[in-house]
Amino acid sequence: MNSPLLQGRSVVRSYGATPALRGVTLDLAEGEIVAITGPSGCGKSTLLHCLAGILRPDTGEVLYRDQRVDLLSESARAVLRRTEFGVLFQFGQLVAELTAAENVALPLLLAGTGRRAARTTALGWLDRLGVADQADTVPGEMSGGQQQRCAMARAMVTEPRVLFADEPTGALDSLAGEQILTHLVRLAREQQTAVVLITHEPRVAGYADREITLRDGAIDPAGLGQAATLATRP
Structure with a gap:
């Protein structure tokens, strides 16, 4: 049996004397979309930050392909x-x-890709997300939905194995939000990218394969299981 792609093992994280995560354990399989849900302040974003290596847990382990992410240098x-x-x-x-x-090309440039090749790849991703006409536009001159599509292109341009999406529709109206979710699921399926999707909205969680609910920094056993399937889900 294959090992999970990403694992959190008894992850604990506090901010000073305030606990944010109280021993969270979860697995993410290759190509799986998992929604992490729960009320504001339950630890959703802190969990994402620990799994993505943005934060180190106080105790516990985070493993990617069986490698300890939490032990790596910054x-x-x-x-x-x-x-x-x-x-x-x-x-x-x-x-x-x-x-x-330029925003979409930035991760490629940081990885050493040549400027011309990075721009060509970036333009291809903008086209896939329906915003190729915004290629030479700065963010302040785009709508919120257009900006978020560009941000998704930037997140996907390196063809990552795991995409961490923290409330990706939270700042958008319902139509733009649905468009972002549709693109996110389509691209994840095409690339076989696993997704950790943070949300407090049931309609957003409905796009996931599985839903995990956090309450007070711990997994709520009643919130484990399959997410509801939406009629608009690809």
Whole structure:
């Protein structure tokens, strides 16, 4: 039996005296989309940050392909996020001074890809997400939905094995949100990319293969199982 692609083992994380995660254990299989749900302040984003190597857990383990992510140096974890992981935040966090194409090309340039090849690849991803016409536009001149599509292209341009999506539709209206989710699921299936999807919205969780609910920093046993299937889900 194959090992899980990504594992969290008894992950504990506190902010000062305030506990955020209280021993969370979960597995993520290759190509699987898992929604992490729960009320605000339950530890969803902290769990994502620990799994993605942005934060180190206080105790416990995070493993990617059986390698201890939590034991890697900060620079090694940053390289992992540029190569094997992709991160999509709620507000996109595009670089304001760069065009859409430059934003999407940035991870490739940081990895050593030549400028011309990086731009060509970036334009291809913008086209796949239906925003090729925004290639030379800066974020401030795009709609929220267009910005988030560009941010998704940037997160996927290195063809990561795991995509971490933290409330990716939280700042969008319902139509733009549905479009983002449809693109996210389609691209994940095409690339066989596993997805950790953080959300507090049941309709968003419905796009996942499986849903895990956090309450007060721990997994709620009643929240384990299959996410509901939406009529609009690809």
